[in-house]
Amino acid sequence: MDGNAAPRGSSLHRFANPGRFMRLSGAMLPWLAALAIAVSALGLVWGLAFAPRDWQQGDTVRIMYVHVPAAWMAMGGYLGLAVASFVSLVWRHPLADIAAAAIAPVGAVFTAICLITGSLWGKPMWGTWWVWDARLTSVLVLFFLYLGHIALTAAFDEPDRAARPAAILALIGAVNLPIIKFSVEWWNTLHQPASVTRLDAPAIHMDILWPLLVAAAGFLFAFASLVLLRMRTAILERRARALMLARAAAARLPEAMPA
Amino acid sequence: MSAFLDMGGYAAFVWPAYAVAVGALVALAAISLRQWRAARAEVARLEALGPRRRGGGSA
Numbered sequence: 001m002d003g004n005a006a007p008r009g010s011s012l013h014r015f016a017n018p019g020r021f022m023r024l025s026g027a028m029l030p031w032l033a034a035l036a037i038a039v040s041a042l043g044l045v046w047g048l049a050f051a052p053r054d055w056q057q058g059d060t061v062r063i064m065y066v067h068v069p070a071a072w073m074a075m076g077g078y079l080g081l082a083v084a085s086f087v088s089l090v091w092r093h094p095l096a097d098i099a100a101a102a103i104a105p106v107g108a109v110f111t112a113i114c115l116i117t118g119s120l121w122g123k124p125m126w127g128t129w130w131v132w133d134a135r136l137t138s139v140l141v142l143f144f145l146y147l148g149h150i151a152l153t154a155a156f157d158e159p160d161r162a163a164r165p166a167a168i169l170a171l172i173g174a175v176n177l178p179i180i181k182f183s184v185e186w187w188n189t190l191h192q193p194a195s196v197t198r199l200d201a202p203a204i205h206m207d208i209l210w211p212l213l214v215a216a217a218g219f220l221f222a223f224a225s226l227v228l229l230r231m232r233t234a235i236l237e238r239r240a241r242a243l244m245l246a247r248a249a250a251a252r253l254p255e256a257m258p259a
Numbered sequence: 260m261s262a263f264l265d266m267g268g269y270a271a272f273v274w275p276a277y278a279v280a281v282g283a284l285v286a287l288a289a290i291s292l293r294q295w296r297a298a299r300a301e302v303a304r305l306e307a308l309g310p311r312r313r314g315g316g317s318a
Contacts, residue, residue, distance in 0.1 A: 040284075044277065044280075044281070048273075048277060049263065053267060058267040058268070058269060059266040059267035059268075059269045059273055060266075060269045060272055060273060062266070062273050062276075063272065063273055063276040066276055066277060066279075066280040067276070070280060105287070106287065109283050109284065109287045112283060113279060113280045113283050113284075116276070116279045117276040117279060117280060120272045120273075120275055120276045120279075121272065121276065123272060124269055124272050222284055222288075225288075226284075226287060226288060226291055229288075229291045229292065229295055230291050230294075232295060233291065233294045233295040233298045236295070236298035236299055236301070236302050237298045237301075239302050240298060240301045240302045240305055243302065243305040243306065244305060247305070247308070
């Protein structure tokens with residue numbers, strides 16, 4: 001952030017003040033965050049204390065109420081990252097780059113939660129923390145795709161320049177999404193197939209499905225809140241950068257710019 | 260209550276799973292809020308400093 005790169009005048013101005021987004025997101029964020037906390041708490045307490053235990057898996061089935069919503073956020077978040085990247089590449093909408101950069105760390109955290117809780121579930125039920133099978137490996141690849149996106153975005157001094165390579169990485173990585181989804185059908189795996197996201201009716205009882213859906217809604221609100229907050233931060237950081245470049249340009253007019 | 264805490268003998272797996280999920284999300288929220296506050300303070304500092312205000316965008 002030392003502002004030594006040449007300012008690309010017009011594009012910086014474009015990025016510097018997306019006032020409408022800031023107004024809208026600023027009005028929504030407190031409500032969204034409150035919903036995230038309340039609905040997540042409801043879903044998790046329901047799953048932890050009131051949902052029935054499984055006749056085979058006992059109380060370990062309660063791990064599902066964090067594991068499955070986290071997995072949905074991990075994959076849905078990557079879909080959002082891919083869509084934002086596509087919009088960024090094709091239409092060069094300034095908010096799309098900012099959205100992609102905001103989604104990646106949030107998606108990475110949800111993917112990490114998914115992997116860790118899955119491991120904690122696998123040990124008592126499968127007898128192992130980890131197996132290199134298709135489902136687990138493809139979700140680990142998803143985690144590394146998120147980390148790669150974060151690293152690539154951070155590798156550029158000027159956020160505008162990171163957008164393109166990061167978007168290309170995100171789109172190439174999107175082939176992993178159907179691999180994750182169908183891994184449990186295409187390959188032999190310890191992981192069970194889908195119970196909820198099927199074309200026919202969900203294969204689980206409503207006493208289990210309801211707390212699961214509530215926890216998922218809470219996680220979705222949390223995901224949206226965190227992404228909006230990080231987008232707002234990124235916009236302010238770009239505005240600060242634009243202000244600094246403007247000051248540097250103004251200082252350069254009467255005399256030479258200090259080194 | 261102790262039966263609830265015991266989680267049918269699986270307390271060592273169920274409770275850490277919930278703790279990891281809540282802990283990671285709270286940590287991310289705290290980090291994100293701190294970054295937001297820092298960015299807001301930086302913009303306020305620069306806007307207070309500068310004679311050049313960004314109103315309508317002079318190139």
